[in-house]
Amino acid sequence: MTTEYRRLRVALLGAGSVGSQVAALLLQHEAELADRAGAHLELVGVAVRDIDAPRDTDIPRELLTTDAEPLLVGSDIVIELMGGIEPARSYLLQALSAGADVVTGNKALLATHGPALFEAADQVGASVHYEAAAAGAIPIIRPLRDSLAGDRVQRILAIVNGTTNYILDRMDLEGADYADVLADAQRLGYAEADPTADVEGYDAAQKAAILASLAFHTAVPLDAVHREGITSVDAPLIEAARKAGYVVKLLAVCERRTDDGREAISVRVHPALVRRDHPLASVHGANNAVFVQAEAAGDLMFYGAGAGGVQTASAVLGDLVSAARRHIAGGIGVGESTRANLPILPIGRATTRYQITLEVDDRPGVLATVAGILADGRVSIATVEQTIIPGDEQARARLVIGTHTALEQDLGETVQRLASSGVVYRVVSVLRMEGD
Numbered sequence: 137m138t139t140e141y142r143r144l145r146v147a148l149l150g151a152g153s154v155g156s157q158v159a160a161l162l163l164q165h166e167a168e169l170a171d172r173a174g175a176h177l178e179l180v181g182v183a184v185r186d187i188d189a190p191r192d193t194d195i196p197r198e199l200l201t202t203d204a205e206p207l208l209v210g211s212d213i214v215i216e217l218m219g220g221i222e223p224a225r226s227y228l229l230q231a232l233s234a235g236a237d238v239v240t241g242n243k244a245l246l247a248t249h250g251p252a253l254f255e256a257a258d259q260v261g262a263s264v265h266y267e268a269a270a271a272g273a274i275p276i277i278r279p280l281r282d283s284l285a286g287d288r289v290q291r292i293l294a295i296v297n298g299t300t301n302y303i304l305d306r307m308d309l310e311g312a313d314y315a316d317v318l319a320d321a322q323r324l325g326y327a328e329a330d331p332t333a334d335v336e337g338y339d340a341a342q343k344a345a346i347l348a349s350l351a352f353h354t355a356v357p358l359d360a361v362h363r364e365g366i367t368s369v370d371a372p373l374i375e376a377a378r379k380a381g382y383v384v385k386l387l388a389v390c391e392r393r394t395d396d397g398r399e400a401i402s403v404r405v406h407p408a409l410v411r412r413d414h415p416l417a418s419v420h421g422a423n424n425a426v427f428v429q430a431e432a433a434g435d436l437m438f439y440g441a442g443a444g445g446v447q448t449a450s451a452v453l454g455d456l457v458s459a460a461r462r463h464i465a466g467g468i469g470v471g472e473s474t475r476a477n478l479p480i481l482p483i484g485r486a487t488t489r490y491q492i493t494l495e496v497d498d499r500p501g502v503l504a505t506v507a508g509i510l511a512d513g514r515v516s517i518a519t520v521e522q523t524i525i526p527g528d529e530q531a532r533a534r535l536v537i538g539t540h541t542a543l544e545q546d547l548g549e550t551v552q553r554l555a556s557s558g559v560v561y562r563v564v565s566v567l568r569m570e571g572d
């Protein structure tokens with residue numbers, strides 16, 4: 137006997153890599169999804185820019201339209217997979233004000249206009265679902281928002297950009313050059329033709345803002361996220377890290393800390409040294425992983441595909457089922473709780489360990505001078521390794537200094553003093569060490 141379900145009208149905005157897979161799975165698993173959602177999810181229309189553009193999956197032509205507006209007012213659930221800020225923002229606000237629940241994978245939109253969307257949803261008792269917006273197929277939004285709602289997240293260390301992980305991983309495993317691997321990443325479709333958003337850390341910063349907002353119950357605007365990309369990471373740096381037992385990863389770091397006696401958070405994206413026995417070190421290729429440290433739960437690791445049309449469609453369909461259940465049940469929509477409203481520290485107030493690599497003159501007193509500058513700058517040395525640079529006519533040595541936890545501001549000033557000290561020939565690199 138088939139169950140008669142209430143019918144919910146579902147509109148899809150966008151049928152590209154992700155949207156076309158969502159449409160196909162929704163049509164293919166219609167009956168199963170109805171049983172799970174407790175409602176018949178009827179795809180009423182799919183808005184695209186060009187009806188005749190080739191698609192990854194077969195979508196009935198009669199569902200395609202270039203006119204999104206009529207879909208926004210007559211639907212119970214609107215799924216936005218167009219990307220970009222406009223018209224996605226206006227369409228979602230319009231859908232919410234008409235009482236629809238919305239599902240989106242648009243990290244750029246959420247990281248810049250999330251609070252306005254959540255506010256609009258609150259006003260009408262609707263909900264905004266966005267599991268696909270950070271780390272693609274990996275369930276991380278709901279664990280942070282729901283499963284860990286009773287705990288206190290202390291820190292998130294996350295690999296949330298597949299393109300940069302692919303590049304760094306191949307540089308580590310094969311000793312390959314940055315430019316060669318980037319070209320491969322573009323050929324394989326991981327990186328865009330213009331890979332700036334990936335390699336300069338913009339994509340990871342958007343995801344860090346989303347994760348930190350949820351983890352710390354604080355609205356984290358994108359411009360409060362410190363961002364550095366991987367363009368200055370070269371083969372010698374990767375090789376030196378490998379020899380020292382580390383791997384270089386582009387990390388999103390979101391952490392709670394006490395600053396001047398008050399609770400605050402730090403949110404940043406940058407390349408970092410990760411010990412080879414840390415779970416994040418074994419995240420290879422274009423995969424993503426989110427390592428969460430919570431006060432009661434301890435360490436948790438979420439791992440999997442951070443991108444890909446069909447993989448990401450899984451997260452979108454999970455959201456669709458949740459949205460349908462909520463739409464039927466009514467009540468308060470799922471949004472964000474930002475009541476903690478913790479201050480967000482500038483990068484200068486971040487604390488971590490550092491590895492400083494210097495080329496110095498190899499003569500008496502140099503090590504003592506370097507140690508003195510570090511001590512004056514409140515940077516405590518944990519390890520020092522000196523090697524003679526073979527065949528160097530100037531008799532120079534390479535110093536690799538590992539520090540204890542230091543304040544970023546102190547570290548920056550200290551490195552400047554080292555650079556102008558007269559005993560340091562070259563500051564080779566300064567890298568943050570995370571996850572120790």
Ligand code: NDP
Nearest residue numbers: 150151152153154183184185186217218219241242443444
């Ligand atoms: P695509 O560029 O592949 O697809 C975008 C779709 O939106 C296309 O079908 C396009 O139409 C349609 N579209 C764009 N602008 C308009 C408009 N003004 N009116 C109507 N339709 C429009 O994007 P993706 O599928 O890759 O990504 C979709 C969203 O999901 C983005 O926010 C992205 O950040 C996010 N996301 C993507 C992941 C991935 O692996 N691709 C992973 C996680 C999140 P047409 O086809 O006619 O050009």
Ligand code: HSE
Nearest residue numbers: 296297298299442443
């Ligand atoms: N460009 C992104 C990445 C796609 O490389 O991870 C998923 O957001």
